Amino acid sequence: MRSERRRHVASMSDDARAKALSSAAHNVMQVIWPEARLGSYAPTTYEIDPGPCEVRQHEPAALPWFADRTPNMIFRACGPLVAGPWGLPQPDDDCEEIEPDVLIVPLLAATAAGDRLGQGGGHYDRYLERRTKAGTRPRTIGLAWDCQLVDSLPTEPWDVPLDFLATPSRLYGAP
Numbered sequence: 001m002r003s004e005r006r007r008h009v010a011s012m013s014d015d016a017r018a019k020a021l022s023s024a025a026h027n028v029m030q031v032i033w034p035e036a037r038l039g040s041y042a043p044t045t046y047e048i049d050p051g052p053c054e055v056r057q058h059e060p061a062a063l064p065w066f067a068d069r070t071p072n073m074i075f076r077a078c079g080p081l082v083a084g085p086w087g088l089p090q091p092d093d094d095c096e097e098i099e100p101d102v103l104i105v106p107l108l109a110a111t112a113a114g115d116r117l118g119q120g121g122g123h124y125d126r127y128l129e130r131r132t133k134a135g136t137r138p139r140t141i142g143l144a145w146d147c148q149l150v151d152s153l154p155t156e157p158w159d160v161p162l163d164f165l166a167t168p169s170r171l172y173g174a175p
Helices: 002-010 014-029 123-133
Strands: 062-065 074-077 081-083 089-091 102-105 139-143 164-166
Touching: 014 139, 014 164, 062 089, 074 089, 102 123
Parallel strands: 102 139, 139 164
Antiparallel strands: 062 074, 081 089
């Protein structure tokens, strides 16, 4: 899936990529209310960029934050970004902790039914399980290039399905 995503993104012109990101943002915004506290992610090179979705909200999105290489992920308000324990950008330690109402989730692959294949660390599943147990589970929207949509994925009991999947061409899930 990483290779397929890389090929897909590399084949796109800058104009085609910009149009695809705008279309994906339009699809995401169908299921986010304006005052929602948004959680998002800092994309890696070939992940679809959630930035166009974030700029449509009234306040900046919160991003994942890790104190160290343990699996305890929280979200902090955007501010100065620093390299986190895995080298990915994350908010500085002083940024306010936020519990998002809506969470845009990165992925390697997903199904129209909401099954998701992540990077393999289980950080989002553990975060969502913790929020579910607290009765504060956020709405989840997987964000993907169309090439990342697959017919089926293996699932485990701890996998938390997405509420929606947004691609440049379509929103999956009932708004």
